Amino acid sequence: MKKNYEFLINQDGKILKTDAPFFDASINENVAFYFPMFIDFNVTLDIENFEMDIYEASINGEKYFFKLKIHSINRNAKNVYDFVLEAEDLTEEYIDKQKHQTAYNKISIKNEYLRETNVKLDSQIDYLRTFAFVLSHDFREPLAVIKSFHDLVDNALSEKRYDDITELNQLAKKQIDLLDQMVSSLLKLQQVTSEILSNSDSQLNLSHLLDKIAKDIYESEKLQLHNQVADDLILNIDETHFYVVFQNIISNAIKYRKGDLVDVEIVCKQKDHFIEIVCKDNGVGITDEDKRKAFQFGHKGSMHNQDEIASYGIGLFTVKNIIELYKGQIGIEGNKDEGTIVTIRLPNNLIVDQMASEIKENQQFMDAKSFQNILFVDDSETTNFINKSIFESLSLHCQFYSVKNGAEAMKYLLGAKPYNDQNLYPIPDLIFLDSSMPVMDGVSFAEAFSKIRDRFNINIKIAMLSSMPMQKLKMDTKDFGIDHYIQKPLSKEKLKQFLQFN
Amino acid sequence: MGSVGVGKTSLVERLVYQRFSPEYLSSIGVRVDKKSLELDDCKVNLLIWDIAGEFMTHKVYQKYLRGAAAVVCVFDVTREQSFLAIKSLISEISNEQINPIIYIIGNKIDLVKNKAEFNYLFLDESNVDMLTSAKDGEKVEEAFQFLSKILASNSPNLRRV
Numbered sequence: 004m005k006k007n008y009e010f011l012i013n014q015d016g017k018i019l020k021t022d023a024p025f026f027d028a029s030i031n032e033n034v035a036f037y038f039p040m041f042i043d044f045n046v047t048l049d050i051e052n053f054e055m056d057i058y059e060a061s062i063n064g065e066k067y068f069f070k071l072k073i074h075s076i077n078r079n080a081k082n083v084y085d086f087v088l089e090a091e092d093l094t095e096e097y098i099d100k101q102k103h104q105t106a107y108n109k110i111s112i113k114n115e116y117l118r119e120t121n122v123k124l125d126s127q128i129d130y131l132r133t134f135a136f137v138l139s140h141d142f143r144e145p146l147a148v149i150k151s152f153h154d155l156v157d158n159a160l161s162e163k164r165y166d167d168i169t170e171l172n173q174l175a176k177k178q179i180d181l182l183d184q185m186v187s188s189l190l191k192l193q194q195v196t197s198e199i200l201s202n203s204d205s206q207l208n209l210s211h212l213l214d215k216i217a218k219d220i221y222e223s224e225k226l227q228l229h230n231q232v233a234d235d236l237i238l239n240i241d242e243t244h245f246y247v248v249f250q251n252i253i254s255n256a257i258k259y260r261k262g263d264l265v266d267v268e269i270v271c272k273q274k275d276h277f278i279e280i281v282c283k284d285n286g287v288g289i290t291d292e293d294k295r296k297a298f299q300f301g302h303k304g305s306m307h308n309q310d311e312i313a314s315y316g317i318g319l320f321t322v323k324n325i326i327e328l329y330k331g332q333i334g335i336e337g338n339k340d341e342g343t344i345v346t347i348r349l350p351n352n353l354i355v356d357q358m359a360s361e362i363k364e365n366q367q368f369m370d371a372k373s374f375q376n377i378l379f380v381d382d383s384e385t386t387n388f389i390n391k392s393i394f395e396s397l398s399l400h401c402q403f404y405s406v407k408n409g410a411e412a413m414k415y416l417l418g419a420k421p422y423n424d425q426n427l428y429p430i431p432d433l434i435f436l437d438s439s440m441p442v443m444d445g446v447s448f449a450e451a452f453s454k455i456r457d458r459f460n461i462n463i464k465i466a467m468l469s470s471m472p473m474q475k476l477k478m479d480t481k482d483f484g485i486d487h488y489i490q491k492p493l494s495k496e497k498l499k500q501f502l503q504f505n
Numbered sequence: 506m507g508s509v510g511v512g513k514t515s516l517v518e519r520l521v522y523q524r525f526s527p528e529y530l531s532s533i534g535v536r537v538d539k540k541s542l543e544l545d546d547c548k549v550n551l552l553i554w555d556i557a558g559e560f561m562t563h564k565v566y567q568k569y570l571r572g573a574a575a576v577v578c579v580f581d582v583t584r585e586q587s588f589l590a591i592k593s594l595i596s597e598i599s600n601e602q603i604n605p606i607i608y609i610i611g612n613k614i615d616l617v618k619n620k621a622e623f624n625y626l627f628l629d630e631s632n633v634d635m636l637t638s639a640k641d642g643e644k645v646e647e648a649f650q651f652l653s654k655i656l657a658s659n660s661p662n663l664r665r666v
């Protein structure tokens with residue numbers, strides 16, 4: 004079977020002669036019908052040098068692979084040319100090649116995804132390593148200082164220099180405050196890195212949040228915030244998360260200020276595919292080295308004012324973690340002495356459609372009315388009280404009952420004394436359960452309760468609260484039918500979210 | 506043009522034949538298809554050369570750039586590498602002595618829509634002309650309509666209809 008075909012083509016693209024079996028003059032005589040790239044044969048540039056190594060053709064529903072080449076022949080003395088198109092049929096060989104190529108490509112695409120995952124893992128490992136290092140170092144310093152103060156206080160005491168003691172005490176307190184701050188930032192970090200972002204329904208007015216932060220901020224008298232964020236922009240983001248984000252960014256502007264007055268401008272633009280929030284300050288700017296490392300755990304900027312509270316390299320790392328939790332991106336730019344610009348991009352599906360959400364919100368509270376009796380199980384009276392107030396702040400008209408550990412809760416549910424009066428202690432339809440309590444903790448209670456749950460003729464939901472990392476708790480209680488987990492402390496937003504899911 | 510598996514062939518299949526196959530069969534050469542698009546005041550006949558993504562690695566593609574009125578650079582919105590690949594492709598094109606219209610398409614948007622699973626923000630918005638899904642057909646026709654408009658307005662021998 005012949006595998007090389009020749010087409011004799013005139014200036015207009017008409018096939019004058021060919022040995023190709025698929026050619027059918029009664030259907031179409033033009034070369035473009037078989038090879039669409041010759042659609043304007045007479046205007047196709049450079050036709051004489053036309054060459055194609057592998058051309059995939061589909062002719063009369065059949066697939067072919069050709070190697071194509073064109074040369075011209077002079078037809079007569081008037082310089083009229085005809086063209087010869089040579090088509091080498093490589094179909095058989097290339098059908099196989101195509102299969103192999105496909106398999107190969109699939110693997111290289113998989114590899115691409117794997118490499119990405121690897122990079123992420125590497126950075127996690129790096130982070131853990133640095134974490135241990137930075138922590139031991141950062142904690143040791145203030146501790147050492149406190150220790151030496153302690154000795155000095157001892158001395159002063161024995162020498163009855165009481166004025167010195169007061170002063171030493173104040174200095175020690177500064178160090179303790181520092182430690183305290185470090186612990187809180189670590190806790191925040193732990194929260195955002197361990198929290199799996201649920202389909203959160205918390206809605207936040209970004210502009211209002213920024214104003215609030217500006218007011219709260221330590222040294223706010225030095226700050227001028229130009230808040231350019233639209234007043235009606237509502238985002239589907241958690242308040243605590245973004246409080247941390249902007250508080251860090253604004254505090255950095257203060258920490259790395261140039262003069263006495265700190266100017267921070269925050270602009271928010273809605274692009275086609277994302278929201279862009281740009282925070283610009285008038286501070287000392289940022290070195291290239293700092294730009295590269297700004298978001299690394301434990302990195303401390305090189306240019307901050309020495310008299311400021313020491314930085315401990317957790318802030319921007321936490322910020323980046325939060326932004327990435329929302330599938331966003333963060334970057335830092337700026338030059339030395341020209342201020343710093345932090346740019347945050349968030350997917351624009353976080354923008355809340357106001358109309359739709361109002362309807363949903365009403366719906367949500369209608370539904371919430373179905374909870375009538377709520378039992379709080381927590382050893383802290385204060386927590387029970389606060390949780391109750393949070394419920395009430397959403398104007399949910401439920402009855403609240405509380406007991407102080409799992410064993411008491413068990414008694415309550417089983418109607419044992421002193422809970423034997425059903426009118427005073429009705430069976431709850433919702434239990435808010437703390438994970439750690441004396442006597443019988445939340446996990447043991449959940450286990451015990453799971454065994455007697457079907458004795459009750461109403462569906463009792465359990466929401467478990469904990470200040471510990473959630474993953475472990477979820478593992479420990481995975482068989483006990485917990486309906487919802489909430490990271491402590493409870494907030495209005497978290498409660499709203501809970502009510503929406505239940 | 507664009508890396509292997511980003512959906513070049515699928516985009517053409519969707520545009521020209523209104524069909525989609527989830528099965529991947531990589532192109533190993535060049536395929537050519539035609540498509541006519543009606544614009545407000547003119548008709549544009551596109552001759553679309555679908556070039557194997559495999560060619561990207563061997564620079565074989567360069568000869569196909571000559572004579573091209575536009576280069577449609579396609580990347581997969583779930584693969585950052587494929588975006589980087591077209592970025593370097595574009596810088597190579599601008600090094601050549603040709604200057605076709607560069608049109609950038611981010612494909613497979615169906616995979617990231619409403620899902621927070623993928624981070625597709627690596628793309629620099631200002632550069633991307635259209636986000637499409639060959640699977641759902643979303644924005645495919647629009648992408649080529651839009652490109653045709655640019656071509657028509659740039660074309661010196663425009664025949665108005």
Ligand SMILES: Nc1nc2c(ncn2[C@@H]2O[C@H](COP(=O)(O)OP(=O)(O)OP(=O)(O)O)[C@@H](O)[C@H]2O)c(=O)[nH]1
Pocket residue numbers: 108507508509510511512513514515516526527528529530531532533556557558559612613614615616637638639640641
């Ligand atoms: N989900 C989804 N899958 C798509 C889309 N477009 C293409 N695919 C799939 O992606 C795979 C690759 O598509 P192709 O069109 O063959 O990719 P290509 O860019 O032509 O690849 P090469 O020819 O190897 O360069 C196929 O399995 C398609 O079904 C899309 O918009 N969404």
Ligand SMILES: [Mg+2]
Pocket residue numbers: 513514515530531532555556557558
């Ligand atoms: Mg292909």
